[in-house]
Amino acid sequence: MIGKLKQNLLLACLVISSVTVFYLGRHAMECHHRIEERSQPGGILSLSALGGSMRTTLRTGQNLSTPFVYNKDMPLIFIGGVPRSGTTLMRAMLDAHPEVRCGEETRVIPRILAMKQMWSRSGREKMRLDEAGVTDEVLDAAMQAFLLEIIVKHGEPANFLCNKDPFALKSLSYLAKIFPHAKFVLMIRDGRASVHSMISRKVTIAGFDLGSYRDCLTKWNRAIETMYTQCLEAADKCLPMHYEQLVLHPEKWMKTLLKFLDVPWNDAVLHHEELIGKAGGVSLSKVERSTDQVIKPVNVEALSKWVGKIPADVVRDMAVIAPMLSRLGYDPHANPPNYGRPDPKVLDNTIRVFKDSEVRRETQPQLGAAGVPSPQHTGTEVQWNRNTWTSSHPSVLGRGTFQRSHDHSGTFSSPESATLWPSMLYCTKK
Secondary structure (H helix, E strand, O other), X not given: OHHHHXXXXXXXXXXXXXXXXXXXXXXXXXXXXXXXXXXXXXXXXXXXXXXXXXXXXXXXXXXXXXXXXXXXXXXXXXXXXOOOOOHHHHHHHHHOOOOEEOOOOOOOHHHHHHHHHHHHXXXXXXXXXXXXXXXXXXXXXXXXXXXXXXXXXXXXXXXXXXXXOHHHHHHHHHHHHHOOOOEEEEEEOOHHHHHHHHHHXXXXXXXXXXXXXXXXXXXXXXXXXXXXXXXXXXXXXXXXXXXXXXXXXXXXXXXXXXXXXXXXXXXXXXXXXXXXXXXXXXOOOOOOOOHHHHOOOOOOOOOOOXXXXXXXXXXXXXXXXXXXXXXXXXXXXXXXXXXXXXXXXXXXXXHHHHHHHOOEEEOOOEEOOOOOEEHHHOOOEEEEEOOEEEEOOOOOOEEEEEXXXXXXOEEEOOOEEXXXXXXXXXXXXX
C-alpha cells in the first residue's frame, strides 16, 4: 500500500514538473524570439530594454485583430478562504460584472502552489535545487508563467481577471510577491456553518475527517488562521470579507469591494442569478457543490442551518477547539448567533426563495426585535403553497394568506403573525 502511494506521488510530481518545464521552455522560446525581433544590428537588446518584464498576447475568438496583452503586472484578483465560506457566491457576483471574469475553480493552482511550498520548506530539497541552478528566481518565473497561463486561458479575456481556488490563499504572501499588482479577497464565514456545510453536503477536503465535527473545526481553525494572518500582512492588498455581512448587506459590501479592487460600480453584481449561463455572464461548474445554491438570488436561507446539528461536547468545547471564531468576531457560545438584520431587498429575496421552494421547513428558535433567541416556538413547521401558509406548531396553529407590510416583515391574515429573519421562518402569537 505504501509502495503504491509512493509510486502515485512520484508520478504526480513527474507530471507537474513536466508541465512546469514545458511552460518555462515555451516562455523562454517566446522571449528569445521577441529579443531577436527587436534586436538592432550589431547587438541584442537586454530584458530591461524590453520594459523589464515579458508580455504575452492572446488573440480572442471574437476579434482576432485585437490582441489581448497579459503579464505578471496585470491587476489580477484572487478569491479564497476555507471551502464552504461563500467563495463561489463571491466569484459569481464578480462574474456578473461586465469587466470581470473569474470562472470556475481550476483546481490546479492550489496544488502547484502547495508543491512550491513543499520545496521551500525542505532545506535539503532547496539545496539540491540551488546546486542544479534551479534558483528561487527561476522557480518564481516558472510559477508566474504557469499560473498566468491557467488564469488567462481557462476563460474569456476581460479587463479584470480573477481566480477562485479557495486554498490558493494559503500561499497569499507568495502570490503577492510574484504578482505585485494583484489583490486578494479572503472570504470569512462562521466556522461552525462552514464545517456543517462540508459535512452535510459531503464535500471532500484533503485532511478533513467528515465524520468528526471536532476534527473539521480544528482543521478549519488552522486553515483560516494561516490565510487571515497573511491577509493582514498584505495590508492594502487584501480585503477580509465576512460571508454573513455580504449576504445581509450585499450592496454595501459589493461597493466596498469594487472600490478596493478599483473596478467601476455596476448594478449587475447585485443580480448575478439573472446572468447565469448567459454569454459574458456567470458560468457555473456542474461538479462544484455550491452551484445549486448560487443560482438563487442573495438570501439568508443558509446562515443558521448549523444550529442544533453540532454534537453537544463539541459545542461545549467550541471556544477551545476553534479560537479563531472569537478573533474573527463570532461568539463561540451563541447558538444561534445574531449576525444582524438583512436589507429589505435581501428579505424580499428570502421570502421569494421560501415561497418558490414550496417545501416544508422546520424553523430555528425565534429571534425578537433585538435579535435575542427565544426557545418557546422551536420546532414550528410552516408549509408554503404560493401565498398561503400552514403552521403545525401547537401554539401557532392556523392557516392564512401571506402579505407584505411597510416594515418589510411578513404578516398573516390570522391571529398570528410571522417574520422572516436570518435563515429562519419563525412565528409569534400576537
